[in-house]
Amino acid sequence: MILVTGSSGFIGRNLVKSLLSDGNKVVGIDIEDCPDYLLTPTKTSNLSDENFTFVKGDLRDGDVLRSLFDRPIEYIVHLAAFTRVVESVNKPSEYFENNVVVTQRLSEEAIKHGVKKFLFASTNAVAGDVGYSVINENNALFPQSPYGANKAASEMMLNAYKSSYGLGAVRLRFTNIYGKDMATKDSFIARMCKAALGDKKIAVYGDGTQVRDYVYLDDVIGVIKRVLSLDSPDIIVVGSGSSVSVNELVKLVEETIGLQFSVEYQDAKKGEMKAVIVDNGSLKSIGIDKTSDLGEGLKFTWDWFKHSSYI
Numbered sequence: 001m002i003l004v005t006g007s008s009g010f011i012g013r014n015l016v017k018s019l020l021s022d023g024n025k026v027v028g029i030d031i032e033d034c035p036d037y038l039l040t041p042t043k044t045s046n047l048s049d050e051n052f053t054f055v056k057g058d059l060r061d062g063d064v065l066r067s068l069f070d071r072p073i074e075y076i077v078h079l080a081a082f083t084r085v086v087e088s089v090n091k092p093s094e095y096f097e098n099n100v101v102v103t104q105r106l107s108e109e110a111i112k113h114g115v116k117k118f119l120f121a122s123t124n125a126v127a128g129d130v131g132y133s134v135i136n137e138n139n140a141l142f143p144q145s146p147y148g149a150n151k152a153a154s155e156m157m158l159n160a161y162k163s164s165y166g167l168g169a170v171r172l173r174f175t176n177i178y179g180k181d182m183a184t185k186d187s188f189i190a191r192m193c194k195a196a197l198g199d200k201k202i203a204v205y206g207d208g209t210q211v212r213d214y215v216y217l218d219d220v221i222g223v224i225k226r227v228l229s230l231d232s233p234d235i236i237v238v239g240s241g242s243s244v245s246v247n248e249l250v251k252l253v254e255e256t257i258g259l260q261f262s263v264e265y266q267d268a269k270k271g272e273m274k275a276v277i278v279d280n281g282s283l284k285s286i287g288i289d290k291t292s293d294l295g296e297g298l299k300f301t302w303d304w305f306k307h308s309s310y311i
């Protein structure tokens, strides 16, 4: 049985769907309601409610967290977190409690109950401002935001728990994830798709020359499933390995959609990195040589927005 925390979130709900389609037994926990498509099996899908248990609850509540282990959990994919870099600058204590303390308690329960693997959703932002240097799994950790520091602190703890107690911890350092079903996100690609369906206005923080790596959701789900089933390194950089500037991304989305945005340039936000350029060579160690092309991924993402009824 696989425990997915944050199972109503962007990655969580899509990961659960994929794990259930493969016939796994899954328990999900989230503060937010579970999407209907996970709770209501249909004739066209082989999802089965027998294989899925949803717990609506807050992991900061110790009783709720401990009660998850009444089930025979063998694997944990820990996705639950507060995830907004800019918000973390204004709410550092709340972020620490939810992103670090919860990870510590969950990993200690995992050790107590003999969980085989603990996959942790981290970020390349743990590396901090490396200018335009390429980030790989060996970078020293110099996070710039409380959010990045939460992930770095959790990573350090998991490393120590692996050495001290044999916890099967794997840290997955994601870049910016995009894809279908991301209307709940406030990230840049989601904001552009929503603006395209609305007033066509977008805000760019800074001058738009900051560089980012965007990785497609299905690639990320593929990596998580591989790591659950194979021996893997302790740290995996999960990115496309090919970065673009925010201005280039705007152009690419405009071409994909066939419109022009009205762009307002605003002050750069504190805690944001100038560039995220990653070497995703660690994916090769789990048999992944190639990730999706950004242009193709944007087409699928836009197609989902066009046809979804979220708006």
Ligand SMILES: NC(=O)c1ccc[n+]([C@@H]2O[C@H](COP(=O)([O-])OP(=O)(O)OC[C@H]3O[C@@H](n4cnc5c(N)ncnc54)[C@H](O)[C@@H]3O)[C@@H](O)[C@H]2O)c1
Pocket: 005, 006, 007, 008, 009, 010, 011, 012, 029, 030, 031, 032, 057, 058, 059, 060, 078, 079, 080, 081, 082, 083, 098, 102, 121, 122, 123, 124, 173, 174, 175, 176, 177, 178, 184, 187
């Ligand atoms: N999406 C990305 O681009 C990206 C990039 C790097 C790292 N990550 C990490 O991946 C993970 C998942 O990201 P996402 O995009 O799906 O985020 P998301 O915000 O869509 O989902 C997170 C989910 O966790 C839940 N949650 C938060 N605190 C909780 C608590 N105390 N108890 C129960 N549920 C709680 C939220 O309700 C939410 O549904 C996060 O840890 C995030 O930091 C994501």
